[in-house]
Amino acid sequence: VPFASNSLYDWGDAMNTGTYGSMQIHVPSYGEVLFGVNRWARNDPKIDIGIGNQPTGHPDWTFADNSDIYTLKKLSVLVSKEDNIDPAVFAPNNKAVGTADTEGYKLVYDLPVATQATYGTSLVPYHVDYHKSVGTFERIAYYIELDDNWLWVSMNAFTDDASKIGVPTFASGAIFQQAVEDVNVFSSLAGMEASGITGNIEFWPNDYSTQNVKGIPNASDDAYDFGDIMRTTGDHGSMQIHNTAKGMTIFAYNNWNSNRVGAIGIGPNVVGEPDWTFADNAGQYTTKRIQVFVK
Structure with a gap:
């Protein structure tokens, strides 16, 4: 064990x-x-x-x-007589509650993030997992809490499959590198808030390189940022949401497949790679939490 x-x-x-x-x-x-x-x-x-x-x-x-x-x-x-409890009873209950954007969302996943994760060889140990009973949805939101700091980011749904909106593991088959629309951001950190913007996501379980394969404006071919390229091999893992217009990372969680120290951050990393690649900083937080909501 x-x-x-x-x-x-x-x-x-x-x-x-x-x-x-x-x-x-x-x-x-x-x-x-x-x-x-x-x-x-x-x-x-x-x-x-x-x-x-x-x-x-x-x-x-x-x-x-x-x-x-x-x-x-x-x-x-x-015991419950149903396989899945109605997630409607699990509405947002976190530090973002009270912001203008949280009303009407249902909790799908709740993950206490491990400092060193092995999601490449085992199931993601969500404390809450209601993806089978959530039904249809039009928007997806992510809540991230790192000790005293938090972030809420919502967007138009980029998939209709609730099994693919959590951590993008090999088992889930989730791979997304695309624009997302009508993005709203609320955070305890200054300079993060946004309303109705266009963003882009980089979700995959593989390794990746710095090449700006999608031609994202102002992204670098030499730094890990908001415009990279997924490799077809490896297992580093990327779960990143970016503000395309500002050219900055909103949230990133990387390196969660093979029992290595993860990298996680709210906003851009100002020391090292902007999207937190190789930050290896997950151990510095006592509280590391990711929640996923839909409505």
Whole structure:
């Protein structure tokens, strides 16, 4: 199991004989325990219980012996009779709420971004994925949160396939290098806001080079920016949205396929490649979140 230890009780253990008991749910790609309930099968006076990683000792709460510190301890199990819940109940609930553009959108994907991702060999671990039940849509919006900074960018739909509007992985088959219309931008960062502009997107899972293959005005053939060319090989990955008129990146998430440190940014990168290629900066953020909406 990725990132599991052979010396600690965590998300990659081996079942033995005996009656200790384990009820644990994990997200290995993030090195994260969601919750653990242990030592409930042998009538001990206390059990081990916790939410998230145990900050000291074993991450999965084994041997925590801590149930007596809680007055209320409740575990509920729920099921849905449908394969997908109506995403209408998951309207925007983020720092962009209250801006003029968020009304009427439904959440399709919610992704806590990993510092090092392996989307090339595994499914993207969305916390919310309602692409199968979202129905038809005319607009797509992306919300990005990096610690205290955030961005909301919406546009006319560039596809009618909701499976292709998240991170453009090999599995999704999403490859888009094109103009997008009626783009609105709101952000906590100055100089980002825009209304009704033309933008362009560069979405693909492959490597890419600096050649301005689409002839985007003012894009460089020598820098990674808002006008590059996708290669047919490699797995660097590009999920970029640009302001074509201003010649600047609105948002970029790169290098998310092969367990390398990702590159992510709001606005243009002022040090290095303008579209954040090779920035390798994902580890500097505590909160890294991408949400995708439609209406």
